[in-house]
Amino acid sequence: MENISRDTIEDAARGDLAAFEAIYRECSGYVFNVAWRIVNNRADAEEVVQEVFLVIHRKLKHYRFESAFKTWVYRVAANSAVDYVRKSARTRPTDEYRAMVQAAPPAGPSGQPADERRIIETTRRVFERLPADQKTCMVLRHIEGLSYKEIADTLDININTVRTRLRRARETLLALRHEVLHHEL
Numbered sequence: 689m690e691n692i693s694r695d696t697i698e699d700a701a702r703g704d705l706a707a708f709e710a711i712y713r714e715c716s717g718y719v720f721n722v723a724w725r726i727v728n729n730r731a732d733a734e735e736v737v738q739e740v741f742l743v744i745h746r747k748l749k750h751y752r753f754e755s756a757f758k759t760w761v762y763r764v765a766a767n768s769a770v771d772y773v774r775k776s777a778r779t780r781p782t783d784e785y786r787a788m789v790q791a792a793p794p795a796g797p798s799g800q801p802a803d804e805r806r807i808i809e810t811t812r813r814v815f816e817r818l819p820a821d822q823k824t825c826m827v828l829r830h831i832e833g834l835s836y837k838e839i840a841d842t843l844d845i846n847i848n849t850v851r852t853r854l855r856r857a858r859e860t861l862l863a864l865r866h867e868v869l870h871h872e873l
Contacts, residue, residue: 689715689758697757701748708748712741718758719765725827726769728816732776733769740768755841762832763842766824773820814864822857825850 692714699707716737723736743764751760818826828834828842836854840847 689718689761692757694753697748697751697753701751708745711744715761716741719761722762722765722827722832723769723772725831726766726820726824727773727776728812732772736765736769736772739772740765743768759838759842762828763844766828766842767844770820770824773823814861817864818857818860822853822860825853826857829854 692711696707696710700711719740720733720737723740724730724733727733727736740761744761747764751757815823815826824843825839828839829836834842836847836850839850843850
């Protein structure tokens, strides 16, 4: 996204479709990755990408170059993905979650690919159980590598809120991990 010049952004903000298309080409993969990590579903992530670029198209004229363009796009993408998750209400009841864990195939010999797939799948299921705001902070911190301040700026929240969400997410992940491990023994 560093290849997008200020002139391109300003031209797109004035309605130049070729400039907006250049922004889309440069940012769409990045936006998809952000969305996919939050919504955990390819089709949903593609819907979020469409929504993000509609928002960017509408709000680009309000972008004031006070933060990096990448940060601004990230904020739009993360907020859109979180809103999508909230609207979709994709949280599963605990009983359904337990049924999924019970239905998982039995573990094979240690170190076998089946074990690795089961661990990855269990980790994914546990991560999906996080509330959207906590999941977003975890993705931004541990996958994207943003600092607490960058996360706060991206999500337009207080840095202490970032710390709280990350702490709660870690506590939730540990509790769910314990529940899954206890259940599997």
